[in-house]
Amino acid sequence: MAPRPAHVTATRLPRGPGADAEDLYPPDSWGRRTGSGRARVLWGFGLLVAGLVAGRVWLAPAIDWPALQTWATVFVAICVQALPFLVFGVALSAAITxxxxxxxxxxxxxxxPAAAVPVAGVAGAVLPGCECASVPVAGGLMAxxxxxxxxxxxxxxxxxxxxxxxxATAVAFPGQPMMVLARFAASLTVAVLAGWVWARFGRARWLRVPSRHGAETGWEAFRQAMLHDLLHAGGFLVVGGLAAATLNVVVPRAxxxxxxxxxxxxxxxxxxxxxxLSICSEADAxxxxxxxxxxxxxxxxxxxxGPMVDLKLIALQVGTFGRAFALRFVPLTFCLAVAVAVLTGWALL
Structure with missing residues (x-):
């Protein structure tokens, strides 16, 4: 197969009878910027976050429309709450790479793979972060x-x-240890079942495996990978936060x-x-x-x-693994989560 031209940057490559496994990977330059262009984007993202916080503190109180104030509060809360865990996940993913x-x-x-699924599920207990951190880490593992x-x-x-x-769940539900046990059991069950289903029925063409950021290793590779993933995942976090804030205002409490x-x-x-609502898993209880x-x-x-299917997580999954993946994995996860929660609640609560 002829080498891919250096100027090709599309993430979706032509498929046909001659396509092979290389077509599952984006080019090394996918989503990456070099030199001053990347620095400008990084500074721009930082200024956006600072502007959101400043706008919430100084501008929102001057606006009389309650719905807009609520929208601004929810949007800023989602982004600011998730950003530290997103940075943690990106750093961990870059370290893995x-x-x-x-x-x-x-x-x-x-x-x-069927035997690796429950091992990976139990290993999830060691990552002290929310769903925003898990997406870049999972991408790094695949890479x-x-x-x-x-x-x-x-x-x-x-x-x-x-x-x-x-x-956090134990603190939110004092005197109700069964709620903590039910959450642990149901969540781990859903994760393992979803993994097994994907191992059996998933197709490689549905999943865009993240780039390996080249063959470099060491601190320079860490820096390059972290900048790439932070800029990429951060943009989709903002998109998910916008959607979540809008729907928070639209859905009536009554x-x-x-x-x-x-x-x-x-x-x-x-x-x-x-x-x-897209609440971080450390606060949803x-x-x-x-x-x-x-x-x-x-x-x-x-x-x-919540920790498995929310708007910001869907946006991150689309940006990291592709739309074809999200269209299949999100409904699967949602249906499994609801069904297992009902059965677990019936048995334990």
Whole structure:
């Protein structure tokens, strides 16, 4: 196969009878900037975040329209709350790319993807971050040769079963240890089931594997990879935050109180609300606990769905793994999360 011309930067390559595995990877230059152009984008992203915070503090109070003030508050809260964990995830992903040899993952995980999935799910407990951090880490794992099913299992499990989230859940639901156990069991079950389903039915053409950022190793490779992933993932975080803030304003609170009395409808409503609100997994338990009119099972659905399917996470998945992936993986994860939450709530709550 002839080498790809240096000027080709499209992320979607032509497919046909002669296409091979190389077509699954974007070119090394995908989404990357060099020299002063990259520096300008990085400074621009930093100024955007600073402008959002400044606008919320000084401009929003001067605006009389309550809906706009609410929109600004939610948007800034989502971005500012998620940004530290996104940076942490990007740094960890860059470290994996630059310093961890690909041979390590071959030794650490079983060669059989079906066996690697539950191992990756349990390993998700070691990442103290939210769903924003798990996307770049999962992308980094794939780039280092980890089976996509195992990396996706880690992506779902990490923000839901890590110690910080479980401790926050225990604090939000004092005297209710079964809620913590139910969240852990349901979330890990969903992550493993989703991984197994993808291992069995997933297709390589549906998943855009992130670039390996070249063959370099060491601190320069770390810097290059971190800049690339931060700029790329940060843009999609802003897109997801815009959508979440808009829907927060549109959905009326009174409507939620009306449907709380219908058990099956309450579960679906809180599951959808978790997608819309896009609350970081370290804070969503306090929101769930405040929904006093809803059943424990409905609250559990909120806690299980939120870290795995929300608007900012969907935007990050689209930007990292491609639209074809998100169109299949997001509905699969949502349906599994709702079903497992209901069964777990029935059994434990």
């Amino acid at each position: 630059a310093f961890v040899p690909a041979s390590f993952w071959a030794r650490a995980l079983p060669k059989n 280092r040769g980890v089976a996509p099913a195992a990396a996706l299992t880690f992506l779902l499990a990490a923000p839901a079963i890590n110690p910080i989230v479980l401790v 409507w939620l109180d009306t449907v709380a009395g219908v058990p099956w409808l309450a579960v679906l409503v809180l599951a959808l609300l978790a997608v819309i 306090f929101v769930a606990a405040s929904l006093a009119s809803f059943s424990p099972t409905a609250k559990l659905a909120f806690l299980v769905v």
